[in-house]
Amino acid sequence: MKAADIARKRILVTNDDGINAPGLEAMIDIATQLSQDVWVVAPEYNQSGAGHSLSLTHPVRARQLTTTKFALEGTPTDCVLFAVKHLLKDRKPDIVLSGVNRGGNMSDDVTYSGTIAGAMEGCLLGIPSIAFSQPYTHPQGPRWETATEFGADVARRVLAMGIPRNVLINVNFPDVAPSSVKGVRVTRQGVRGFGGHIVERTDPRGGTYYWIAYAPGEHEHDEESDLTSVRAGYVSVTPLHLDLTHEATRRKLAAQFAADPASD
Template sequence: MHILVSNDDGINSEGIYALAMELRKIADVTVVAPEKQMSAVGHAITVQYPLRVNPFYKNGELFGYAVDGTPADAVKLAVKALLKDKKIDLLISGINHGTNTSINIIYSGTVSAATEGTILGIPSIAISLATYAPNPDFSFAAKFAVKLAEFVFKNGLPKGTLLNVNVPPVSENEIKGVLVTRQGSAFWDDWFEIRKDPNGRDYYWLAGRFINYEQGDLSADHTAVQNNYISITPIHFDLTNYKAIDELKKSGLENLLKSLDKD
């Protein structure tokens, strides 16, 4: 089995190192990841500038390849150029340092790396450790990623679907189990703090408060994690709201050109 590993925290992050080292016990692993922190860049790709790739060494050994682009760039470049002559059986993005549930999914570079893998026809997983605390322990999440990789390699995934995994930041014996969940309903109540730089000029720093609308509903990803369950959410990149199609047709939206003629 050959596994491509990427992330959005950068190739020198502790999460990707823990993931790659654990996966190398069961598979041939290639790491291609952004050279620096790229959290919350979503599915951005680089089209106006060239991309550069450099070998990245850790503890004196080649660990992977650092790309001066986004997570989606790293995956696309790996599949279409660096590894174009080598079959990739699975892509795993992570282990992200932070939660990627509910509304966070649309901003997440971790999820977008896995989405790009899915677009390119590779069974893909995004995995996050749901904490922002400094120096977290990624070891259990890495071990779980190995089990999940073996499961997906054996069973496959529905076409066009990736798994978004969030692991609670608790000890292994506190984990209550695994739940297949849906994307929960939540949002960020954002604001900008205005600060002064050393030259007295204003700059803005984004801050916010995460609000979960579904406290107590274990079918929702964020609530499951809050209750010490590993959340696995199947997601896809078809953003169509199918229920709204008939409603919009009935509203007369398709007759806009006719109304323009009357005007």
């Protein structure tokens, strides 16, 4: 897909931090560097950690802010489905961009992330999809200018190559000023455990409730991983595959059951 072709495409923007998130404005900035046909459907409220969840047991309401910008009382997955299957059904989006997330989405985080899920749903619907995240440290906050400086070029290069079926692209920017970015690395999903804990509290009526205090754990050092690359000052570009089948184990299990037909 050439740059001139991308400029004629319809882009759907979503996120998981919500319709009022600064990162959504950064995502719109990146999208409008690519095309002028940009539509936004984002959650009414923060949906961080929602993963690839659907609102199946209650209705969702949409609030129109401008001709092309909508807030939906649902998850990022709901937002993409609403846009593709209803709002834009007569001319569906050609590209889905999700983010820019406030904080990184790398290693094990991708299984929790609503930002990744927005791109995942676009991918499931057969639309080239890219998720963007901006790691940051306290108290400074996210350097959105790094995302807006590099995001459009990364997207152009990814889209020019073409994204295979059932693959989405996960992009993370380093927590440095744009002038300090060392380059772009194509990476693999790293490994990092859950480093948080459960906080127990008591409400005014004496009932017990709990906060899941999420915090990333220590990661395995791997020069080709997303975590290592971003911490070294590089933009990380990771292709993620929707097929979660582990082929080596599948073949081993098939041989195990074939050797013992009585277990069928």
